[in-house]
Amino acid sequence: MTHSTADPSPIGRHAIPKRLDAGDRGTDPVSAEPGLHPVPVRGLVAPVIGSRVIRRMKADATQYVKEQHIDIVVNKVNVMNYVNDASNADDLRKGLLAAWNLDAGSQWVIDTPADLAASTNPFHHSVFPAYQNFTTTSQGVSITAFGGPISAVYKRGAPKLGSRAPDWGKVKLGDTYAEYIRGLRSGGLTDSAIATALLDLDESALASHLEKRAAAMLTVTVYLAEEWRKQGAAKIYRAILRLIKGGTRTFDEFLDDFAFIGSADLGRRQVGRFYDVWLGDLKPTDLGADERAIYDEQSEMEAEDYSSEEDMRTADKKNLKGKRLYAQKHTTKK
Structure with missing residues (x-):
């Protein structure tokens, strides 16, 4: 797959196409252009013509392709091939x-390629x-952070941490x-x-x-326990840390600011509000x-930022090591 040499518009932190109104979507965005044929993938079921969800996904992706001068016909196969190239x-x-994953149901989501998903x-x-x-069923898990061990067990619906x-x-x-x-402030460092x-x-x-010890407990609590409750917790946490680093917020x-401290439900609702804005x-x-x-301080967002182990247990019958789902639980509450 190729794209033209035309200078694409800048890609910002949240540079995804604005979701189109129904009148902007066309009458049949599922259909491929005449003379152009998608590359077949074995086992892939073609989308149902007229599906509102597929039309919406294709319209968002088609808008992005047009704006960025990407030379493909938009359908799941071609989008999958392009993003994996x-x-x-x-x-x-x-x-x-x-753009493709925006509003997608779990069966239509395209997974992030490993080379794009990898994090430092x-x-x-x-x-x-x-x-x-x-x-x-996890017991006796040990995580090393900031030079020492943090323990984790499953208890009362989430990881329970200790040191x-x-x-x-x-x-x-x-x-x-x-x-x-x-503990973090005990050494006299600024926030x-x-x-x-x-x-x-x-x-x-x-x-x-x-x-x-305080740094280790805070870090693992957010990245394991809170992320388990609702994926997106760590993204919010890092955004708040950037604000503290810049001097506009304090600990x-x-x-x-970090709603998960109040309760897991408040944290899920905070993630949901950010998801609704996205x-x-x-x-x-x-x-x-x-x-x-x-919200403005968050890094670039992707669909997978909003699924979690808890969402996946509900939707996938506790198949915890299976595919992560694009979940919409707790996304409309305020």
Whole structure:
């Protein structure tokens, strides 16, 4: 698959096509253009002509292809081939994938290719073994973070985390977010410096056992326990850390900004509001000022940012190591 040499429009953090109104979609966007034929893939079931969901997906992707001068006929096979072709520009592959997956049901979602999904953050859901392999029967899991071990077991519907004082210089640390912040601040670093260390996973920036234990507990709590409850938690967490790093927020405000601290349900609803803005069902201005700042600070979003192990258990009969689903649970509550 190829694309033209014309200079495409810039790809921003949230540069996906605006979802089209029904009148902009055409009467039969499923049909291929005359004389052009998609490459067949064995086992792929062709979309049903007239399906509203498929028409919507194709319209969004067709708009993106047109704007970015990508020379393909839009259907699932061709989009899949284009985004899996590493010779195409990464930003175009990501943009087309996001446009196709926008509003897609789980059976139509195209998975992110491994080379695009790979993250340099070892705790990112796409590469974090503890998250990928955690199940409702997991016991005795050990995760190394900031120079020491954090334990995890499945308990009461989610990972339960812990750390032992003997493993961390015998320092004491409670099991709350407020305690993690106390531990992180104990060495006298500014909130900006602490946020930088957490974003960079920089153990060397933290001098004491207490700082490192607090950093480890906070990190694994977010990337394992909260992500298990609703994928998207870590993306919000990192956005808040960037704001703290930039000096516009503090860790005191973090206790209110990160809704998962209040409850898992509040956290899911926060992810849902951001998801609705991404879909275009809400406007950014529908968010409060603080959440708008967090939303604007997020990295480029993809459909898979909003599925979770909990969503997958509900939809896939607890097949926890199966394909991650593009879930819409808790996305319309405010």
